[in-house]
Amino acid sequence: MYELGEKSTGKKKLKSSDIQKTISADLSITRDDVKAALKDLVDEGKLIYTYFGGSFVEIPPK
Amino acid sequence: MAAPQRRTDIGPPHYKEFLPPVIQKNYGDWKHHEVLSGGVMVHTANSGDKIWSVRVASPRLLSTDTIRDYAAMAEKYCGGYIRFTTRNNVEFLVSDEKNLEPLQKELNSKKYMIGGIGPRISNIVHTQGWIHCHSAATDASGLVKALMDEFADYFTTKETPNKVRLAVACCVNMCGAVHCSDIAVVAIHRKVPTIDHDKVKNMCEVPSTIGSCPTGAISPEPSKKSVKINADKCMYCGNCFTVCPPIEIHDPEYDGVAIVVGGKVGNLRSNPKFSKLAVPFIKNNPPRWPEVTAAVKKILDAYIAGAEKHERVGEWIERISWEKFFKVTGLPFTFQHIDDFVIARETFRTAATFKW
Amino acid sequence: MPKKYETPLLDELEKGPFPSFVTEIKKAAAKSDMAADELGQLEKSYRDKRGYWKHGGIVGVRGYGSGVIGRYSSLADQFPDVANFHTVRINCTSGFFYTSEFLKEMCDIWDKYGSGLTNLHGSTGDLVLLGTNTENLEPIFAEFSSRGWDLGGSGSALRTPSCCVGPARCEWSNINTLDITYNVTQEFQDEMHRPAFPYKFKIKTAGCAVDCIASIARADLSIIGTWKGKIAVDQGEAANYAKKGMKIQEEIVNKCPSKCMSYDGKELKINDDDCVRCMHCIAKMTKALKPTGEKGATILMGSKAPFVIGATLSWVIVPFMKLEEPYDELKDLIRKMWEFWDEYGKNRERIGELVIRKGMREFLEFIGIDPVPQQVKEPRRDPFFFWTEADLQK
Numbered sequence: 080m081y082e083l084g085e086k087s088t089g090k091k092k093l094k095s096s097d098i099q100k101t102i103s104a105d106l107s108i109t110r111d112d113v114k115a116a117l118k119d120l121v122d123e124g125k126l127i128y129t130y131f132g133g134s135f136v137e138i139p140p141k
Numbered sequence: 142m143a144a145p146q147r148r149t150d151i152g153p154p155h156y157k158e159f160l161p162p163v164i165q166k167n168y169g170d171w172k173h174h175e176v177l178s179g180g181v182m183v184h185t186a187n188s189g190d191k192i193w194s195v196r197v198a199s200p201r202l203l204s205t206d207t208i209r210d211y212a213a214m215a216e217k218y219c220g221g222y223i224r225f226t227t228r229n230n231v232e233f234l235v236s237d238e239k240n241l242e243p244l245q246k247e248l249n250s251k252k253y254m255i256g257g258i259g260p261r262i263s264n265i266v267h268t269q270g271w272i273h274c275h276s277a278a279t280d281a282s283g284l285v286k287a288l289m290d291e292f293a294d295y296f297t298t299k300e301t302p303n304k305v306r307l308a309v310a311c312c313v314n315m316c317g318a319v320h321c322s323d324i325a326v327v328a329i330h331r332k333v334p335t336i337d338h339d340k341v342k343n344m345c346e347v348p349s350t351i352g353s354c355p356t357g358a359i360s361p362e363p364s365k366k367s368v369k370i371n372a373d374k375c376m377y378c379g380n381c382f383t384v385c386p387p388i389e390i391h392d393p394e395y396d397g398v399a400i401v402v403g404g405k406v407g408n409l410r411s412n413p414k415f416s417k418l419a420v421p422f423i424k425n426n427p428p429r430w431p432e433v434t435a436a437v438k439k440i441l442d443a444y445i446a447g448a449e450k451h452e453r454v455g456e457w458i459e460r461i462s463w464e465k466f467f468k469v470t471g472l473p474f475t476f477q478h479i480d481d482f483v484i485a486r487e488t489f490r491t492a493a494t495f496k497w
Numbered sequence: 498m499p500k501k502y503e504t505p506l507l508d509e510l511e512k513g514p515f516p517s518f519v520t521e522i523k524k525a526a527a528k529s530d531m532a533a534d535e536l537g538q539l540e541k542s543y544r545d546k547r548g549y550w551k552h553g554g555i556v557g558v559r560g561y562g563s564g565v566i567g568r569y570s571s572l573a574d575q576f577p578d579v580a581n582f583h584t585v586r587i588n589c590t591s592g593f594f595y596t597s598e599f600l601k602e603m604c605d606i607w608d609k610y611g612s613g614l615t616n617l618h619g620s621t622g623d624l625v626l627l628g629t630n631t632e633n634l635e636p637i638f639a640e641f642s643s644r645g646w647d648l649g650g651s652g653s654a655l656r657t658p659s660c661c662v663g664p665a666r667c668e669w670s671n672i673n674t675l676d677i678t679y680n681v682t683q684e685f686q687d688e689m690h691r692p693a694f695p696y697k698f699k700i701k702t703a704g705c706a707v708d709c710i711a712s713i714a715r716a717d718l719s720i721i722g723t724w725k726g727k728i729a730v731d732q733g734e735a736a737n738y739a740k741k742g743m744k745i746q747e748e749i750v751n752k753c754p755s756k757c758m759s760y761d762g763k764e765l766k767i768n769d770d771d772c773v774r775c776m777h778c779i780a781k782m783t784k785a786l787k788p789t790g791e792k793g794a795t796i797l798m799g800s801k802a803p804f805v806i807g808a809t810l811s812w813v814i815v816p817f818m819k820l821e822e823p824y825d826e827l828k829d830l831i832r833k834m835w836e837f838w839d840e841y842g843k844n845r846e847r848i849g850e851l852v853i854r855k856g857m858r859e860f861l862e863f864i865g866i867d868p869v870p871q872q873v874k875e876p877r878r879d880p881f882f883f884w885t886e887a888d889l890q891k
């Protein structure tokens with residue numbers, strides 16, 4: 080998931096639902112599992128929410 | 142001192158903790174209410190219990206000093222119970238009738254305005270403006286202050302045919318019920334935005350910027366990795382600026398406000414209605430916007446003179462017709478009044494019946 | 498000693514009877530450099546006729562994507578104490594009831610960590626703490642959450658639900674607006690704090706068709722209390738209104754939108770079958786008229802301000818729903834709506850815009866609601882309609 084964030088940095092802003100949809104399809108796991116993993120990553124500070132005319136998930140700037 | 146332990150996803154506290162005992166006892170069991178004066182009403186429960194509400198004007202933007210003063214008065218007269226209305230008025234909830242007079246006396250001595258209940262002008266719902274908003278094309282608080290100073294008597298004592306709901310929005314985002322108010326002021330831009338292409342390249346997503354335009358005026362400018370705007374299609378809404386800040390829409394010389402009228406949200410008598418354009422443009426004239434106050438007064442005076450009892454502004458206009466509205470207010474009718482947005486045709490007149 | 502600016506333009510707005518926001522900012526500025534710089538920058542805006550704020554970016558409390566709105570001065574060199582000046586949204590109580598004890602605590606925290614300026618309340622209904630810097634966000638959140646208060650919604654999330662005063666102090670409420678709002682807010686904390694929607698989603702609950710919370714104009718989901726049954730008439734009280742000067746024929750009967758009332762000078766009659774429950778007669782004669790029978794709500798959706806397709810008012814999807822704790826039917830409906838939006842919605846597309854784009858049929862079939870005439874003002878007037886394979890077999 081973090082990799083997906085890395086790949087998109089500087090290209091497209093990802094919405095939380097984009098991540099949930101892509102990963103649950105790629106790895107055939109449930110949306111709820113991805114959602115929980117995403118919550119953990121945000122709680123740890125490895126990913127953060129940002130806002131630009133809509134809410135997105137990004138890797139925090141170093 | 143270490144910060145206390147944070148907790149997440151607990152939501153707000155239960156509302157019951159904040160209800161005065163007389164409300165807890167008679168919750169959902171109120172019988173009727175009476176308006177005793179411009180700013181005082183009493184609700185009577187089936188049990189016979191009563192609660193008095195004293196409504197006071199607020200600028201919505203409050204300092205902690207003022208909130209502490211509200212709290213102190215609530216403690217002195219209301220057992221500590223206080224609420225705010227959906228139009229940002231303050232309501233002191235008095236359970237003991239003998240506190241009613243002293244509370245009003247203290248409020249009056251401190252120059253708080255008691256009023257806003259019944260067929261009157263209540264507080265103006267408004268937005269942040271220059272105080273705190275990135276997209277403001279005017280200052281909402283200043284306009285509100287100027288308007289409410291002008292109409293203060295209609296808040297405290299004087300009556301109007303029915304309640305008059307005013308609103309001010311500092312841009313067409315309309316964070317407030319401007320689109321459904323009796324009389325509302327909304328700030329607008331009038332010039333095509335300018336684009337800082339270098340910054341667009343780094344800060345913005347081209348597809349979402351294109352998608353933000355309601356009239357399809359934005360298209361890609363591949364050579365600059367940016368976008369371009371078709372000036373013939375742009376209606377200056379500024380939505381592109383919110384998505385992509387390097388598209389600059391602000392223009393102090395040409396920005397200003399429009400006045401819209403005749404909207405309502407309640408279903409009483411007639412269905413909820415949108416506000417419609419009355420005055421397409423008045424330039425920003427801070428600090429008191431006298432031209433705006435004068436135009437609103439013109440509309441309000443015509444309404445008070447012409448409306449039947451219980452008619453809201455929109456119901457009055459629909460009864461007398463829009464052509465008469467422009468006649469009695471003396472407001473000019475211009476090309477801007479005829480809709481040419483994407484949903485225009487619904488407003489064209491498709492009958493031969495109208496007034497001269 | 499805090500900073501001080503000359504503010505000749507804003508000083509003009511301290512005159513006059515209505516309480517002055519400038520006086521409020523000055524009170525805060527006497528204690529806070531942030532509020533002082535806010536005042537200084539605002540005076541400049543009044544001089545230059547333009548705002549100087551930038552939005553967006555990365556601010557928030559750990560784990561949340563909501564509740565803090567990033568705001569930055571574009572004149573940070575002139576007004577460094579508002580270089581970042583973020584809004585914190587505290588989830589209001591249902592019905593905006595407070596105790597003095599809480600208000601005083603809130604003021605103490607906010608004086609310590611912020612500008613001392615607030616909005617009671619913001620347009621959506623949050624208790625808005627107006628202006629603090631990034632470092633203070635975590636301590637503010639810890640202070641409030643440890644006392645039982647949480648942040649409200651912002652961004653592409655469920656926004657703080659709000660409601661009218663309802664059964665707490667109004668005889669007209671057909672539903673428990675405060676309880677519905679509290680329940681829905683608690684149920685959907687994750688959707689409020691971790692933005693995962695295409696755009697914002699607002700829920701407003703009004704106890705009756707007077708709609709004091711403006712739900713029909715300002716909510717993606719509007720819940721409006723109503724009833725199925727007769728309006729009970731207390732003829733004695735009706736006569737009292739007439740005695741006190743009310744012209745019942747003119748003011749009540751003639752203003753009835755469905756012409757279901759009559760009055761012969763003695764008796765007020767209502768043909769309840771024709772009543773559309775607009776609330777006019779009840780609001781004007783509250784002592785004489787009372788709705789009776791089954792209570793519930795009409796569920797509408799889709800209202801919003803003009804962006805992008807023009808302003809909309811909410812339209813009916815469920816004409817009548819019983820609303821009793823634990824409100825499962827309502828919560829299931831909300832989840833279904835979000836599923837549809839998640840499936841088909843584009844970034845920054847409100848759910849009402851999506852339903853207009855995809856068509857009501859697709860939406861209603863997805864959420865499992867049958868077509869009924871109450872959903873429309875009138876049937877379609879064009880001859881262009883879809884037939885599915887299943888329709889053709891009927």
